[in-house]
Amino acid sequence: MSLALELVRSSLLAATPVLLAGIGGAYTYFANVFNIAMEGMMLIGAFTAVAGSYAARSWVVGLAAGIGGGLVAAALFTLFAVALRTDEFVTGTAINMLALGGTTYALRQMFGVRGAFMSGQIQAIPRWNLPLGPVLGGHPFVVYVALALALVADWHIRRTRFGLRLRAAGEDPRVLDAAGVSSQAVRAWSIMISGALCGLAGAYLSLGYVTLFAENMSNGRGWISLAVIILTRGRPLGILVMSLLFGLFDGIGMSLQGTAIPAQLTQMVPYIATLVALRVYSLRSRNEH
Amino acid sequence: MSRDSENGAPGIQGIRMSGIVKVYPPDVLALDNVDIMIRWGTIHSIIGENGAGKSTLMKVLYGITPASAGRIFLDGRQVRFASPRQAVREGIGMVHQELMLIRSYTVWENVVVGSEPAAPLGTLKQAEARARVEELVTRWGLNLDPDAVVGDLSVSAQQKVEILKLLYRDASVLIMDEPTAVLTPQETSELFARLRQLNQAGGTIIFISHKLQEVLDISDEITVMRKGKRVMTAANEGLSRTDLARAMVGRDVVFAVGRQRSEPSGRGGTVDVGMKPRDAGSPAARGDERPHAARPALEVRGLSFTRPGAVKPALSDVSFDVSRGEILGVAGVEGNGQFELVQCITGALKPDAGSIRMDGRDVTGASVMERRRLMCSVPQDRKHTGSAQTMSITDNAIMAHHRLRPSLSARWRALLDPRACRGFCVDLMRRYSVVAPGPDAALAQLSGGNQQKVIVGREFSHDTGFVLLDNPTRGLDVGSIEFIHRQILNKRSGGAGCLLVSADLDELLALCDRILVMYEGRVAALLDGETADREAVGRAMLGLELSPEPGPGPGSEPEPEAGAEPRTEVGSE
Numbered sequence: 001m002s003l004a005l006e007l008v009r010s011s012l013l014a015a016t017p018v019l020l021a022g023i024g025g026a027y028t029y030f031a032n033v034f035n036i037a038m039e040g041m042m043l044i045g046a047f048t049a050v051a052g053s054y055a056a057r058s059w060v061v062g063l064a065a066g067i068g069g070g071l072v073a074a075a076l077f078t079l080f081a082v083a084l085r086t087d088e089f090v091t092g093t094a095i096n097m098l099a100l101g102g103t104t105y106a107l108r109q110m111f112g113v114r115g116a117f118m119s120g121q122i123q124a125i126p127r128w129n130l131p132l133g134p135v136l137g138g139h140p141f142v143v144y145v146a147l148a149l150a151l152v153a154d155w156h157i158r159r160t161r162f163g164l165r166l167r168a169a170g171e172d173p174r175v176l177d178a179a180g181v182s183s184q185a186v187r188a189w190s191i192m193i194s195g196a197l198c199g200l201a202g203a204y205l206s207l208g209y210v211t212l213f214a215e216n217m218s219n220g221r222g223w224i225s226l227a228v229i230i231l232t233r234g235r236p237l238g239i240l241v242m243s244l245l246f247g248l249f250d251g252i253g254m255s256l257q258g259t260a261i262p263a264q265l266t267q268m269v270p271y272i273a274t275l276v277a278l279r280v281y282s283l284r285s286r287n288e289h
Numbered sequence: 290m291s292r293d294s295e296n297g298a299p300g301i302q303g304i305r306m307s308g309i310v311k312v313y314p315p316d317v318l319a320l321d322n323v324d325i326m327i328r329w330g331t332i333h334s335i336i337g338e339n340g341a342g343k344s345t346l347m348k349v350l351y352g353i354t355p356a357s358a359g360r361i362f363l364d365g366r367q368v369r370f371a372s373p374r375q376a377v378r379e380g381i382g383m384v385h386q387e388l389m390l391i392r393s394y395t396v397w398e399n400v401v402v403g404s405e406p407a408a409p410l411g412t413l414k415q416a417e418a419r420a421r422v423e424e425l426v427t428r429w430g431l432n433l434d435p436d437a438v439v440g441d442l443s444v445s446a447q448q449k450v451e452i453l454k455l456l457y458r459d460a461s462v463l464i465m466d467e468p469t470a471v472l473t474p475q476e477t478s479e480l481f482a483r484l485r486q487l488n489q490a491g492g493t494i495i496f497i498s499h500k501l502q503e504v505l506d507i508s509d510e511i512t513v514m515r516k517g518k519r520v521m522t523a524a525n526e527g528l529s530r531t532d533l534a535r536a537m538v539g540r541d542v543v544f545a546v547g548r549q550r551s552e553p554s555g556r557g558g559t560v561d562v563g564m565k566p567r568d569a570g571s572p573a574a575r576g577d578e579r580p581h582a583a584r585p586a587l588e589v590r591g592l593s594f595t596r597p598g599a600v601k602p603a604l605s606d607v608s609f610d611v612s613r614g615e616i617l618g619v620a621g622v623e624g625n626g627q628f629e630l631v632q633c634i635t636g637a638l639k640p641d642a643g644s645i646r647m648d649g650r651d652v653t654g655a656s657v658m659e660r661r662r663l664m665c666s667v668p669q670d671r672k673h674t675g676s677a678q679t680m681s682i683t684d685n686a687i688m689a690h691h692r693l694r695p696s697l698s699a700r701w702r703a704l705l706d707p708r709a710c711r712g713f714c715v716d717l718m719r720r721y722s723v724v725a726p727g728p729d730a731a732l733a734q735l736s737g738g739n740q741q742k743v744i745v746g747r748e749f750s751h752d753t754g755f756v757l758l759d760n761p762t763r764g765l766d767v768g769s770i771e772f773i774h775r776q777i778l779n780k781r782s783g784g785a786g787c788l789l790v791s792a793d794l795d796e797l798l799a800l801c802d803r804i805l806v807m808y809e810g811r812v813a814a815l816l817d818g819e820t821a822d823r824e825a826v827g828r829a830m831l832g833l834e835l836s837p838e839p840g841p842g843p844g845s846e847p848e849p850e851a852g853a854e855p856r857t858e859v860g861s862e
Contacts (some may be wrong), residue, residue, distance in 0.1 A: 160411040168391050175389045179403025179454075180374030256604050 002218070005177065008135050014254075015210060016146045017042065017201040017218075019226035022239040023146075024197030026277040029234035030157060031190035033172035033212065036092035037077050038198050039222025040099030044074025045070040046200025050122055050213040059123040063203050064140075070199020071192060078188045085236075096222075102119045104215045116214035125208040140198065140208035141270040153236040166190060181205045214219065220271070227274050231281050242277070290652035290757060303493070304350070304381075304462065311345055317496075319345045320356070321517040327510075332488050334496040334504040334525075334560040337514035337735055338766030343497050344386075344513070350471055351383045354374040364426075384451040386467045392440035396450055397422040408707055425456050427814050429486070431461025445476040445622065445698030452483070462493045470504055473622055474794060474827040481507050499537075500528030500795075501766065513537055538768050559836050584649040587611040587634070588666075588754040592643035594629050594810075603629040603641070605810045612785040613754060616777065618801030618818065619790040622830050625811035627790050631669070631759045634659050634788070646753050661689050665751040667744055669759040669790075671737065675744045678733040682725055683714040685732045686747050693751070706729045722772065738769030745773055749780055756780055756787040762796060774800060794823055808832040834861040 021038045028035035045066040052058075052065025073221045077095055080086045125140045157163040165186050173183030191228045201221070206213045223248055225239075232238030255270035304327040311320035320342045327333045335343045348354040350361065352370030361368050363379060369378040373383070390399050399420045406414040406421075422435045431449050433442075439450060448468060455463055465484070469477045484494050484507065492521060498504050504511055505528060512522040513536040520536045589612065594604040595743045612618045621627050632638035634645060636657040644653045647663040668674040676685050687710050691697055699706040712727040721742045725735050732740055745761060758777065763769040777800060781787055791797050797804050801818040806829035814829035 007420060114825055158411055159415075161405045161407040162411050164398060164402050164405060164413060166395070171391050171393060172389075175391050176403065177388045178373060178379060178385065181403045 003255065005134055007248070007255055009139075009247075010254060011244065011247035012143060013139065013247070014250035015243040016143050017205050017209070017221050018225050018228060018246050019057075019240060020142075020152060020196045020201035020204065021222055022193075022243055023226050023236055024137055024194030024201075025229045026153060026157065026234040026236050026239060027166065027193045029156045030163075030167050030170045030219070031175075031187045032091070033187055033191055034088040035191065035194055036089065036226060037073065037112070037222075038094040038194065038225050039218055039220065039240050040092075040199035040206070041070045041073040041077075041097035041195050042202040042222045043099040043103055043216065043218040044073045045199030046217055047202070047205040047213055048199070049107060049203035050117065050206045051106075053123045053207055054111075054119055054121050056083050057123055059207060059282040061123065062123060063200070063205050066201040066203025066207070069194050070195040070197070070202060071178040072195075074191050074195020075196075077195070078191045082184055082188050082191065100216055105214075106205055107215065108211065110243075114215075116212050118195050118212040119226035122207070122211050124211040125204065129153045140204065142204040142208050145200075146204075147240070150236045150240040157236065162186075162189075224270070224274055229279055231277055245277070246274065291558065303331075305365075305564070306346070306350060307360050307362065309346065309349055309361075310357045311342070311349060311354065312357045313440055318517055320349070320359075322358070323514075323517070323519050325512055325519055325522065326492060329461075329493050330491055331509040332484065332494045332496060332507055333510045333512065334498060334508035335514060335539060336498055336504050336533060337502070338499065338768065339764055341514040341537070342517040343514050343683060344466055344713070345350045345517075347468065347495065347497060348464060348669065349385065350376070351381060351464060354386050356477075377458050377460065380461040381464065382453065382455030382458060382462065383464040384448065384466060386470065388444070388447050388451055390439045390447055390621060391394070393438065394717075395438055396433055396442075396453070397435040399450055400425075400435075401773045404458055405529075407586060407671060413622070422453065422457065422553040428452075429456065429483075431483075445473075445479070448472070448480065449483075452487075452788070458655075461491065462495065463487065466497045467499070468496075469500060471623065471792070474823045475498045475831060477503070481799060501533045504533065504626045505530065506523065511639060513792060521643075526769050534767060585612050586615075586647075586648060587788060588644075588646040589630075589634075590644045590646075591848070592630070592638045592640050592645065594633060596629075602672075602810050604633065607810070608809075609805055609811055609812065609815070610832040611755065611788050612696075613648060613786045614781055614784050615802045615824060616781050616787040616789055616818075618797035618804040619788065619807060620794060620797050620804055620826050620830060621807035621813075625807045625830075627759075627807055629668070629810075631757065631790055634664070634757055635666055656705050660694065661751070662693065663753055664755040664757055665748040665753050666757040667741075667748050667759060667761045670742060671741055673846050676732050676740060680734055681729050682718070682723070682735070682743055685726045685743055686710075686714040686717050688747060689745070717743070717746045717750060721776070738765045738772075739775065741765055741769060743775055747778060754785055756785045758789045758791075760791050760793075762791075762793065770796075794826055797826070806830055 021042055025035055025038050048069030049062045049066030052068075053062025056062070073095055077091055078089045081088045107117055108114060117273065125142055126143045128136055128144060130137045130144070134264055157166060165176060165181055166189075168179075169183040169186040171189075173187075176183040176186065201220065205221075224244075228239055228242040249270040250252055253266045254265040256269070257263055259266075306323065307508050309323040309482070310318075323346055325346070332556045335346065337343045339365075344492045345354060349359075351372070352373050352375055355371070358366065368379060370379070370756070381551050383434075390823070391402065394402070400422045401418045405416050408414055414855065419435050423429070426435060431453060433446060433449055439447060442450070448471070452463070463484075468480060472480060481503075488491070488494055496507060502518070504524060508525045510522060510832075511525055511528065511533065512535060513520045515537060525802050560665060560750075568708070568733070580692055588612070590608050592604050592607040593602060595602040595689070607626070611619065619627055619630065629638060633640045636655065644651060645658070647651065650663065652660050652663065672678055677688075687694075687697055691705055691710070694713075697705055697709050700710075709727055717723070718725060718728065723735070723742045723746070725739060732743065739817070740760070749756070756777075762773050765773070774796070777787060777789070789797065789801060798818070798821065803818050804816045804821050804826060805812055805819060806814040806816065806826055808830065809832065813832060814825075816829070
């Protein structure tokens, strides 16, 4: 297979976790929840997915556990930021720290390993050999789910009753409350949706992208998602495009690893690309004024 | 709109609220055993000063605020509303004083949100929703485009969207909380026509206001509230403003805090307040007038400002003078540049072009502190700009004085003398009749009227020739308004030039020597305060007529009085 094909294939794989978390974050973006906990929710999801898959020797359980882990983290975020009205930024930071420390601790306690946990007992997410050609075919099925979810979320946010209320809750919660719909409930829903999708992203990382759990394996993807959401103003189709771009640069970074450039520099490529994109965006939005 | 009322005996057909008590912990009694009966098909006004409890009573009825005690009956059937949604289900709807609309949504989206027609999976039935909204617009002649984005609409059109929301939910009782506060006279009469139309179709309208004339114009029945109690309910026959005001305030109120214009010649300069003559040799001085006094308190020339990112300028080529001993009013529908004008004068905004002179000194680029030596200012936003709510009355009273008044300092200028500050505050509270637990109480503990008295007292204690007033009586009760109006007039007769920006036309017409009307950032008209009426000001506010642009010739003076305002220009070079 040619190098270019391999690059595109790998970029699709790398884009998926960013895309999934980004779609989840689009919901909180429209509900005007400052959700910086995506990184932590993804990491927790990655861990619980591996734990579930290992314990039950079933990828179905693993996937469910991953989503469940994200939901638990989201519930915690909801409890504090929505029900108890703590600061979203501080709460999100706390959850990120809890996720990193907690999964590292649990990794050592439960599996007695440091760094990474690998086992033949962990069941990976199956690949679908869809007849879609060499680039699109043969990926873990979550990749296809993620692509479909981008379309579903776009419809859900723009065209449904929930979407109308979601955007209203974000723009002026008092209006929604006055209309007899609890804006708090809508905000809570948006966080739970983002938690489920971040958990799914985590499960994909640890059961699809690779089949292991490593400390801090989300490795900033949740933050990249946040940047992508801000960049695209939360539009799911925009998030789809930007995630694929991120994946592409991730793939370029990977393929540069064999060259003379130090790995530390090649690993920076996707993040530098994100910074450049943010700068281009800020220039463009300034010109609009 | 009509409502069947077969059940229940005659005489109890309508909404009856009985023994309503609302206590805000720890000890604020907002509603004190209020009984009120609103009959179907009437326009029932509830009036009272701020804090009288009229809005609270309606919030109880609408299910926003739970009552501490009391019962609500519809046609004799007891109901209990835990949320607005339940009130809406019984056909009761409320238009809040602050409009509750999503600005980025279209009219139809705003109308349906919360009660959307939806197919399975929650898909919006857009066509159906839009058609229903359009049908209501046509039936009630509301003249709205269902697809217009609400943020682009005028305030009065937005209010129509609010009414539309209630009609969409089949409300037969409309609670209107101070709906006219944001409207021009023309828009108000349009609203009244609409309310009468709804009323004739069988609707019941509860109209909350503190504008007495409006209440007399529209109501069938009037309830007056004072300090959480219902003082009276009467049919609107033979009632006068004086009757209502007496019931509201509990004493007689003098309406004619009139201008008692100082004679025209005096306006230029007979007055001066301890101003040192600076250029005594000026030949311009006539008679015994001191030369500096002939200088206008404020000269604004060619002021232009465009907000970053905005297409239309907020201010465009605004020029006017405020003479000493004059109150110049600024009228206009909110958002036509008044706010930016005020901000340019205070120094909060830097204008793109033009100049501002105070007492003859160019302050266009001056810092706020430099300006404070020449002007004092009562800001629009009492809570945020005008005061620090959690700080004590003393701290609030000495703001700006602490820099400008050496008597407040101890031996070192950098240190304040607490005793002097406290004394200054006590004196201010006495002179401005501030009712408060004491000078150390937090400002937030005071009623709105008393807070405003502290702010007005603080500002008026500055001995400056120019006074800027931005909606100084907004949201205050009749008694406080009367007091503050007197203070403004005192300031004028003391020789200060006042610029009074106000959304309240009655206030402008009662106090101002001249009224400048702003429309889309321009001076649309400059009217004589004596001869101007609501109609003329209202037309100019809507941009329907621009005053004739005066040329340089002497015949084009807006005021014929001999040379009283030689420098006045109306929005032209």
